[in-house]
Amino acid sequence: MVDAARARKLADRIQQIVAEMLERRIKDPRLGFVTVTDTRITADLREATVFYTVFGSEAERADSAAALESAKGIIRSEVGKQTGVRFTPTLAFKHDPLPDSARQLDELINAARTKDQELARQAENAAYAGEPDPYKKPDAEEEEEEEPSGRAGHPTT
Numbered sequence: 097m098v099d100a101a102r103a104r105k106l107a108d109r110i111q112q113i114v115a116e117m118l119e120r121r122i123k124d125p126r127l128g129f130v131t132v133t134d135t136r137i138t139a140d141l142r143e144a145t146v147f148y149t150v151f152g153s154e155a156e157r158a159d160s161a162a163a164l165e166s167a168k169g170i171i172r173s174e175v176g177k178q179t180g181v182r183f184t185p186t187l188a189f190k191h192d193p194l195p196d197s198a199r200q201l202d203e204l205i206n207a208a209r210t211k212d213q214e215l216a217r218q219a220e221n222a223a224y225a226g227e228p229d230p231y232k233k234p235d236a237e238e239e240e241e242e243e244p245s246g247r248a249g250h251p252t253t
Contacts, residue, residue, distance in 0.1 A: 098139060098140065098141055100139075103137050103138075103141060106137055106141060106179060106181065106185075107135040107136060107137040107144065109178070109179055110137065110144050110146070110175055110179070110185070110187075111134065113171075113175050113179070114132050114135070114146050114171055115132045117170070117174055118130055122163070122170070122171070124163040124166065126159040126163040127159075127160055127163040127164070127167075128150050128152050128156040128157070128159060128160040129151040129152060130160050130164070131148060131150075131151070132146060132147070133147045133149055133195075134146075134147040134192065137185060138185075141183065142183065143185055143186050143188065144186070144187050145187075145188045145189075146187055146188070146190070147190050147192035147194075148160075148164070148190075148191065148192060149191070149194075149195050150191070157191065161189065161191065165189065168187055168189070171187060172184055172185075175187070
């Protein structure tokens with residue numbers, strides 16, 4: 097097996113090469129606004145998975161996936177030329193659901209924030225149902241009557 101640091105460096109280099117290829121050399125009209133988010137490579141450096149996102153609708157996402165699949169051979173040959181490894185890893189393109197999950201999480205946080213603001217607005221003019229401080233406290237007079245030593249009236253010898 098290969099050193100993990102070397103595998104990570106190779107994965108980063110593959111990510112850069114793929115991003116440059118998509119930006120400059122691949123001229124497929126089906127290819128939408130694609131962003132390469134991550135690349136992972138197996139420990140034996142034989143297979144690389146390139147994660148990407150597409151800005152747009154489901155149809156644009158499907159078209160971009162087809163364009164990436166058809167350009168896979170050209171991209172792989174360029175990866176082999178630029179990396180100089182003995183065996184060029186096979187490439188697999190996988191849609192990254194992370195931005196969609198992050199967007200959904202942002203929507204949930206915003207909804208919770210709105211509900212919190214609404215509750216705070218309702219609580220502004222609210223009054224306590226009972227006393228403002230519901231905890232019982234000993235009266236000051238009762239504390240003075242009690243002897244702290246517990247030997248009241250007994251002289252010390």
